Amino acid sequence: MPSRFRHAALVGKYQAPGSRKVIAGVAEFLGDQGLEVSLEATTAQACGLADYAALDAQAIGAQCDLAIVVGGDGTMLGTARQLARFNVPLVGINQGRLGFMTDIPIGELRETLAPMIAGDYEEEHRTMLEGSVKRRTGAGIDTLYETFAVNDVVVSRGAGAGMVELRVSAQEHFVANFRADGLIVASPTGSTAYALSAGGPILHPSIAGWVMVPIAAHSLSNRPIVLPDFGEISIEIVAGRDASVNFDHQSLASLLHGDVICVRRSEHRIRILHPRGWSYYATLRRKLFWNEGTE
Template sequence: MSMPPDTRSTPTRSDRPLRFSHVGIVGKYHAPGSRDAVDEIARFLHDEGCDVSLEQETSLNTSLTQYPALSVPEMGQHCDLALVVGGDGTMLGIGRQLARFGVPLVGINQGRLGFITDIPFEDFRAKLRPILRGSFEDDPRSLMAASVWRDGLCVFEATALNDVVVNRGGAASMIELRVEVDGHFVANQRADGLIIASPTGSTAYALSAGGPLLHPAIGGWLMVPIAPHTLSNRPVVLPGHSEIAVEIVSGKEASANFDMQSFTSLLHGDRIVVRRSEHALRLLHPVGWSYFDTLRKKLHWNEGV
């Protein structure tokens, strides 16, 4: 005896329960079209059943007052997921702050390069819907904890996702740096500066200075000289557990910057110490995401093939 056909509908992906029910949005609010983009994404999230909040500055500058406004620490405490609408600079700024809370981030690209804000705005609906329900590629990124020491006292601290850069000022002369790794003397280097970069930062300033690309799964750091006096002074890849110390020996108006977003002036004898942060940034990508797809697209590999 044959059984009657099963007329029950097969559940679709959108029928799955939400993995992330409270989503915070951070926007590049000063960019043209940002308000409309944030509003469109927020409406989509609301229709998907999510509670939606806006980061405080994003809320203030877009006037989208129908959504609760949260400070960054409040987002870290209450949101399950953060959406960053902008470019990699926006992601760097908010990522460093949210990493300590363990909140995962998804980047929707309204910038130019988009190495870590990788979802094109026009595709956000199709890409976000499965992510909200737990289908994604998890991509942890290590952070650097940096400090500046002067006469035995810590005078500046910062966290970096891309890089820590020590460089000369506007004077047309090099600076001299004493470099140590794990307490072992490496060399006194004369150059325009030195970049200490994470794998994430290997596609940023370090790449422009001749450094190699590091896959984000590699637990290491790059040490890349900027225009060194000695041409055999080449980029070095170091283990991720290494502590790097850079002392200012000579040179005018030396400074250090961290992800190109925070800055401090340096004096002779200052030591910049860089080690792995206890926190890591957690990026989420659509299923099927590949680092090599990103490199091929953003660096224009295979063009003309």
């Protein structure tokens, strides 16, 4: 049995109605379980809960051995990007609509979280994407932007523009030139997000691969493909106006022809703690309404 936790950081979706009361209740519960409790700095500022220390990501990584995320998948994604490099495990409390990653319903908080705090949980590790945007200049190649993504990297056409043309290589091998509204490179976690709505397959989180999905491709033969997650995927802007790239909705707009988006596996992984008995397939059944089958 793993040892119980000592110091928990609480991260909340503070924009949601009633969030202050919910976050205050979770903080009180954690304290009653014998944990020292701190609030993520933005959460603390927004909620005005002055009885708890406010910590930024660096301080959470140095001081806390657990992060409790109250919100939806978006809140969980943002927290994962910030804390993955510190190896802090995450527990998701679902206050959103879908909740693929935040798998503890807020109404079942006490009976579910108490055993986990005592050490009775299942731990899962998930890979992350690391991406950059490079531009050729007279002096060589400049890196314009670098960041992480949990779900996906999405290259898109401009809002008022036609299709973009993208030259794609994987592991230093040319794949194809795609003419489409855009292209998604998604992790297994992100395979149930935008990539799924664009027609891509679902990847189990344990699969060491990415899914690459053209968005509204000009040629019907341009189909989704599953690629290994070693090496690098490069996407060059060949044609099209006002193209942009999004890393989990962190956007960089006004890309130029010749700009290259590079995607690779991050050295950091996300640690997610689930209640005992958690099943990825049960999550798919609930969230995607696969109601034909029963256990």
